[in-house]
Structure formats: C-alpha cells, structure tokens
Amino acid sequence: MILPVAGVLSPALITTCQQLASDDTLFVDGRSTAGWYAKQHKHNLQARAAEPVQKALEQVMAAITGHELIQAAARPKRIIRMLLSRYDEGMHYGHHVDDALIDGHRTDLSFTLFLNEPGAYDGGELVIDEPSAERPFKLAAGSMLLYPSNTLHRVMPVTRGQRLVLAGWIRSLIRExxxxxxxxxxxxxxxxxxxxxxxxxxxxxxxxxxxxxxxxxxxx
The missing domain is CATH 1.20.5 (Single alpha-helices involved in coiled-coils or other helix-helix interfaces)
Incomplete structure (x- = not known):
C-alpha cells in the first residue's frame, strides 16, 4: 500500500526545517549513510546530527506519532531513523531498495516528508516501481508519502531549484x-x-x- 498523507507538519515546523536546509554548514555528502549498493547511486546532501537538526527531528517525530491516519496505516512500533535531505540542481538518487535493517531494526515502511512546494523545483519526483507501472510523486509541503520498504524507487534529477525532504523508516507491529x-x-x-x-x-x-x-x- 502506497499512501499519501496531507498536512502532517505544521507551517511553523515546515519553516523551521526549511531554515535548517538553507544552512550549508549543516550538510554533508548523503552517501555517508547509504549501503554499499545505494552509495553508488546516491547524489544528495544530508544534515549531520547537529543540535538544531535533532530538535527539529524530535518535533517531526511527535507530529508523526500523533497523526491518526499514519498510526492506522503503519502501526508503528518504532521510527528507526530520519534524515533531513537536500537535492540541489543536478542531484538525484538512482534505483535502489532501502536496507532491510537500519540501526539493528527491520524496516517495514519508508516515508518521505516533503518540505517545499512542488513549484519550488523542477524534476525531483519520487518514482516508485509497481508491477504494472512506475508511479511518480511530488507532494505539497508538509505532506508524507508512506510506502513499503521493499519497493524499488528512485529520485529523478532536480533540474531547477532545491528539493527538500525528510526521509525515514518505520518498524511496524505488523510485518506483512x-x-x-x-x-x-x-x-x-x-x-x-x-x-x-x-x-x-x-x-x-x-x-x-x-x-x-x-x-x-x-x-x-
């Protein structure tokens, strides 16, 4: 099940994340957190675990765990990890599947929280492979796309502007x-x-x- 969820983050929290994303000193090469295969295909920037980033992620965690629709769809036991990611012009993330285990926990669901509006950048669609076709997603700021972690997916190259997202993984109470x-x-x-x-x-x-x-x- 692939589920778009609107209005997960408040406007104030979106603004906080956008301000963090504008600080170049907070970001490092995104390949630092990728597995050996994904490392060859990942071209983005990720925020390091600085104090202001961690404070923002704690607020995002509270928004996710307090959202009834996400709770009903994901049945989360644990949110394993979240990463603040930035894609500048030319950056992309090729075909990959997320690691089965992250920080010692099974990944059942992946999510992308969009932090800026679709019109702020060209390209950058999250494309998920399904048996019948590929499905591109580019949601409004504050919206989440929730999808099974066992799916092949990719991020198309950004051709204008910046793509700002939070990526994360969920260990569910329900495996299947x-x-x-x-x-x-x-x-x-x-x-x-x-x-x-x-x-x-x-x-x-x-x-x-x-x-x-x-x-x-x-x-x-």
Missing part, C-alpha cells in the same frame, strides 16, 4: 503489508460506523475483529 492494509481498511470502517447512529452491535463486532487480528499478527 497485506495484513497492515487489511487492518487499515478495518480501521476506516470502524471510523465510519462511529459517526453513524444505531450501529452499536456492528461496531462492537468490528472492534472485536480488529483486536483479535492484532493478537494474531502483532509482534510486540
């Missing part, structure tokens, strides 16, 4: 993507029933089903 999607559909059905009158028995059955599926599938 199909099971996560089923629980997500169930969660949305529960939300619809909660807003309808006279659905007490049906709602109770769905809540029971959700709880029992979590007991079957969750890895605590």
């Amino acid at each position: 993507p199909a099971q996560r999607e089923l629980l997500f559909d169930l969660e949305r059905s529960i939300a619809q029933l909660r807003s309808a009158a006279g659905q007490g028995e049906a709602l109770a059955l769905l809540l029971k089903t959700r709880s029992n599926l979590l007991r079957m599938w969750a890895e605590d």
Whole structure:
C-alpha cells in the first residue's frame, strides 16, 4: 500500500526545517549513510546530527506519532531513523531498495516528508516501481508519502531549484503489508460506523475483529 498523507507538519515546523536546509554548514555528502549498493547511486546532501537538526527531528517525530491516519496505516512500533535531505540542481538518487535493517531494526515502511512546494523545483519526483507501472510523486509541503520498504524507487534529477525532504523508516507491529492494509481498511470502517447512529452491535463486532487480528499478527 502506497499512501499519501496531507498536512502532517505544521507551517511553523515546515519553516523551521526549511531554515535548517538553507544552512550549508549543516550538510554533508548523503552517501555517508547509504549501503554499499545505494552509495553508488546516491547524489544528495544530508544534515549531520547537529543540535538544531535533532530538535527539529524530535518535533517531526511527535507530529508523526500523533497523526491518526499514519498510526492506522503503519502501526508503528518504532521510527528507526530520519534524515533531513537536500537535492540541489543536478542531484538525484538512482534505483535502489532501502536496507532491510537500519540501526539493528527491520524496516517495514519508508516515508518521505516533503518540505517545499512542488513549484519550488523542477524534476525531483519520487518514482516508485509497481508491477504494472512506475508511479511518480511530488507532494505539497508538509505532506508524507508512506510506502513499503521493499519497493524499488528512485529520485529523478532536480533540474531547477532545491528539493527538500525528510526521509525515514518505520518498524511496524505488523510485518506483512497485506495484513497492515487489511487492518487499515478495518480501521476506516470502524471510523465510519462511529459517526453513524444505531450501529452499536456492528461496531462492537468490528472492534472485536480488529483486536483479535492484532493478537494474531502483532509482534510486540
């Protein structure tokens, strides 16, 4: 399941991240955090772990963990790592799949948080390979794209401006993507029933089903 989520970050937090991204002294070669294969295809800049960057990432973490739609779709056990990335003109990230383990934790979902508007740069689309076709994404500032970490993907070359993003990885309570999607559909059905009158028995059955599926599938 590939899920765009709008409005994850507040305008104030977006501005903070943009200001950090404008400070050249905070950035290093992005290949420093790539695996051996991805290192050959990665051409971007990443913020080092300076104090102002870490403070901003803590605020981003709070925004993600407090977002109901992300919680329902990802069932996160842990947000493993986040990186503030900048793509200047000519930079790109070739075809790759994210590492299966980062900092000793399994990566189930990857996400990209867009930090500037699509019109601020040309190119720079995040392209995800699916069995039937490639899908390009270029979302509004503050929006997140959530997708399985086992997918091949790439970032197209930036031909004008700068592409500013936060990239991160999630260890989910639910390992299998199909099971996560089923629980997500169930969660949305529960939300619809909660807003309808006279659905007490049906709602109770769905809540029971959700709880029992979590007991079957969750890895605590």
